[in-house]
Amino acid sequence: MAWFKREIKGIITTTEEKKEAPDGIWNKCPNCKKPLHYSEQVENQYVCHYCGFHIRIGSKEYFSILFDDNQFTELFGDLVSGDPLEFTDTKKYTDRLTETKRKTGLKDAIRSATGKMNGQDLVIACMDFNFIGGSMGSVVGEKIARSIDYSIANKIPFLMISKSGGARMMEAAFSLMQMAKTSAKLALLAQAKVPYISLLTDPTTGGVTASYAMLGDINIAEPGALIGFAGPRVIKETIKKDLPKGFQTAEFVQEHGFLDFIVDRREMKEKLASFLKMLAVPAPAPAPPVG
Known part of the structure; x- marks a missing residue:
């Protein structure tokens, strides 16, 4: 029964001949479920052009959005977590770290870099949720502390991009100590009159919210x-x-006085640049000539 085999020229006869789209080219918006092409996501800065939902991204994407021409110098990139408590749950902490590094290509849940944003010098520390839920361990706290020191030494504004599930349980008290350490460093940044902007992204929770994320x-x-x-x-x-409905959304938090602004990611670079200009300390006027 030739008619049943679809032997007409030009008609695909088997599913094996169909070409599937490569992985990563298309995905769905987590909010409206409409299909999104990767190139469109990049062009729209990973914001759904149907519903405006802000798709979760990491340090690589934020650096490309904020730094001019994606040019930056990474800071303290060699810091890696140890295992001071020799923690073991379902698997060893060291094994978890090794596996996560392999999967993500990251060394921990934060990256720091310096570069220019709209021509202005800036230090950015950005958390990566893909690395053990963006949890705050010793390396996260140490990188933030060193980034703040770098900002103070060079009089460069500091931007913290938070995205975290909270403290890293595998480091227990060592993790909780980072709340005090980073807060103390931010006090020094304030004394030096170097601007600090805190950007909270989805999600920002736990000890991160209770420390540096809310101190901008x-x-x-x-x-x-x-x-x-x-x-x-x-x-x-x-x-x-x-x-209440919408509890813990950025809009609810702003309404109750914990946020200054909510900014669309597509406008983020321009808004941040304008904030830095407002916060910039004017250079002292030259002394009048003697005589």
């Missing part, structure tokens, strides 16, 4: 970002009350 001269967030300390379930069980 200007605190800003991306639309719809989850921002909070404990999770909604824990809070509900603690206070024994239903939580």
